[in-house]
Amino acid sequence: MILWWSLYAVPVFWLIDKVPVVRYVRYFFPVLLYRNYPLSWSILDTFDTYATELESRHRPKEVFRWFREAGLVDIDLLDSDDGWxxxxxxVPGA
Incomplete structure (x- = not known):
């Protein structure tokens, strides 16, 4: 089912996402669409999103804390427009 969704639904949503009103249907049927990358990337990432058994999400503040606790310095939050x-x-002295 997940493989079918990724292979067949993602290309359909890829097309309808260009229609202004219809594109909001996609929010009821989540797929990942990357306009600046080949369609195959959207298919693969949609499959990975649903097929992964173990997944954890973390806030930037939490990841910052892990870096500080590990003794790292010059910690920077990098720009990410994809939600990651x-x-x-x-490492100090490196």
Whole structure:
């Protein structure tokens, strides 16, 4: 079922997402659509989203704390427009 959804539903939503009013239907049937990447990336990421048994989501503040507790310095929150938390840090003296 997940494979079917990824292979067949994502391309349909890829097309209807261009129609102004109809695109909001997609919010009831979540798929990942990346306009700047090939359609295959949207299919793969949609499959990965639903097929993953273990997944955890974390807030930037929480990830920052982990970096501090690990003794890292120069910790930066990186820009991410895809919803992921991206943080960079450096080991002291490295």
């Amino acid at each position: 938390v991206s943080v960079r840090g450096r």
